[in-house]
Amino acid sequence: MSETKTKRKVTVILAADVVGYSTMMEANEEQTLKNLTACRTIVDSLIEAHHGRIFNTAGDSVLAEFPSAVEAVFCAREFQDSIRERNNSVEEAERLEFRVGINMGDVVVEGDNLLGEGVNVASRLEALAQVGGICVS
Secondary structure, eight states: OOOOOOOEEEEEEEEEEETTHHHHHHHOHHHHHHHHHHHHHHHHHHHHHTTOEEEEEETTEEEEEESOHHHHHHHHHHHHHHHHHHHHTSOGGGOOOEEEEEEEEEEEEETTEEESHHHHHHHHHHHHSOTTOEEEO
């Protein structure tokens, strides 16, 4: 009988989420999705530029891993700055704001996805961040 070992690694997780997304979707789904797509274009390119990899998305949330805590923090700062710049150039109804959490920890690798305490802590930190802010452990 063969036993499958759980594959683990230590990595840096960035968790990001749009503030008030559900309320915005209820008010104007089409416009909210258009705004999310515009913001995700910014966020996705910054994650790639900082050597990160998006491993999961759901609605308005993004989970990415980075090989370096420094790169994850620089990415998060540029991400929030870029979203603020975008928000300053569009009508109030088109603005989205994010919270970001960053954690370095042990994760379970399942194909291209990451699971476990390291991811859970990053998500909890994201919820603790101020609107437009970053919470790092």
